[in-house]
Amino acid sequence: MEEIIEVKNLSKTYKKRKSKETITAVNDISFTVNKGEIVGLLGPNGAGKSTTIKLICGLLIPDSGSVMVNGISMKEKRLSALSHISAVLEGNRNLYWRLTVRENLEYFSGNRGRSSKDVASEIEDLLDAFNLKEKETELVNRLSRGMQQKLAIAVSLLADSKVILLDEPTLGIDVQTGYEIRKILRDVVRDYDRTIIISSHDMGVIQELCDRTVIINNGKVVTDDKVENLLRLFEVRAYTITLGNALSNQQIQLLHQKFPHLDYSHHSLESTLTVNLTKAEEFYDLFEVLKLEHTPVESIDRQLINFEEVFLKIVNGRLHNELDQSS
Numbered sequence: 001m002e003e004i005i006e007v008k009n010l011s012k013t014y015k016k017r018k019s020k021e022t023i024t025a026v027n028d029i030s031f032t033v034n035k036g037e038i039v040g041l042l043g044p045n046g047a048g049k050s051t052t053i054k055l056i057c058g059l060l061i062p063d064s065g066s067v068m069v070n071g072i073s074m075k076e077k078r079l080s081a082l083s084h085i086s087a088v089l090e091g092n093r094n095l096y097w098r099l100t101v102r103e104n105l106e107y108f109s110g111n112r113g114r115s116s117k118d119v120a121s122e123i124e125d126l127l128d129a130f131n132l133k134e135k136e137t138e139l140v141n142r143l144s145r146g147m148q149q150k151l152a153i154a155v156s157l158l159a160d161s162k163v164i165l166l167d168e169p170t171l172g173i174d175v176q177t178g179y180e181i182r183k184i185l186r187d188v189v190r191d192y193d194r195t196i197i198i199s200s201h202d203m204g205v206i207q208e209l210c211d212r213t214v215i216i217n218n219g220k221v222v223t224d225d226k227v228e229n230l231l232r233l234f235e236v237r238a239y240t241i242t243l244g245n246a247l248s249n250q251q252i253q254l255l256h257q258k259f260p261h262l263d264y265s266h267h268s269l270e271s272t273l274t275v276n277l278t279k280a281e282e283f284y285d286l287f288e289v290l291k292l293e294h295t296p297v298e299s300i301d302r303q304l305i306n307f308e309e310v311f312l313k314i315v316n317g318r319l320h321n322e323l324d325q326s327s
């Protein structure tokens with residue numbers, strides 16, 4: 001696969017104005033993005049996602065490390081590298097507020113050197129696909145936040161650049177418009193044959209749209225893998241076992257020795273064990289311990305894990321344990 005973005009050992013610190021305190025927002029981050037991929041940048045608040053996006057689109061200059069866009073160094077040939085990138089940044093939608101929807105589409109495509117004849121039919125298609133046809137003569141400052149976001153994404157597609165960076169595309173947008181934006185990104189953007197990097201908190205966006213996700217925490221890459229691999233890593237081994245009786249202290253101790261990440265809860269109505277099993281044989285170990293006190297098993301459910309849970313496990317440092325167990 002052909003690589004279009006290479007982020008190498010990127011670091012960026014900020015200085016707080018008043019206290020002069022230094023904040024390391026991005027700390028030696030490296031990853032690559034191949035042509036045609038949709039890659040999600042995921043991470044908790046303050047992880048460094050927006051800073052990474054701003055470094056990739058040249059809005060910030062790194063303290064160290066490099067960004068290559070289509071083989072061109074952002075540091076050495078900034079304008080040439082930037083000609084391959086369109087960015088829709090959070091809180092700054094790069095639109096002219098006193099122009100109408102259609103005028104924005106026409107203006108920005110012209111701005112990127114495309115003739116109005118060339119883009120005429122594309123503009124019609126985008127107005128349709130983004131459900132903005134009815135609003136084409138509306139001034140941008142009269143549009144809702146969701147419509148402005150859709151327009152900003154449409155403008156980025158018209159710019160004809162190879163890479164689109166979307167920072168939090170569904171943040172602060174209602175459920176319906178969020179769904180529409182995801183659908184547009186899934187259906188339309190793929191037709192436009194673009195490479196996309198999306199930063200988001202929205203697990204729906206990551207799970208539905210992204211081929212791969214780079215998870216960032218405290219300015220570092222924690223994992224970089226296909227969404228389906230991350231889901232599989234956790235999904236196949238998590239079981240919840242409902243017991244007929246409470247466990248004895250000896251049983252709890254033995255189970256914790258064998259399964260360090262086991263969760264045991266006991267309420268007046270129910271006792272449950274939640275455990276990640278690496279191999280089927282581990283069931284025998286578990287049942288041996290239950291047999292000591294003839295603890296009845298009422299049910300065994302394999303847990304269906306969603307991406308949100310996977311994400312929490314990863315940022316809470318559980319990934320390495322899971323990886324160690326699976327190797």
Ligand SMILES: Nc1ncnc2c1ncn2[C@@H]1O[C@H](COP(=O)(O)OP(=O)(O)OP(=O)(O)O)[C@@H](O)[C@H]1O
Pocket residue numbers: 014015016023024025026043044045046047048049050051052
């Ligand atoms: N201009 C700035 N000046 C000082 N510190 C900053 C600045 N911008 C970001 N930071 C700090 O850098 C760290 C990373 O911020 P960044 O916005 O990149 O994270 P993020 O993952 O995008 O967070 P969020 O999801 O909350 O938007 C945070 O601790 C943040 O407070």
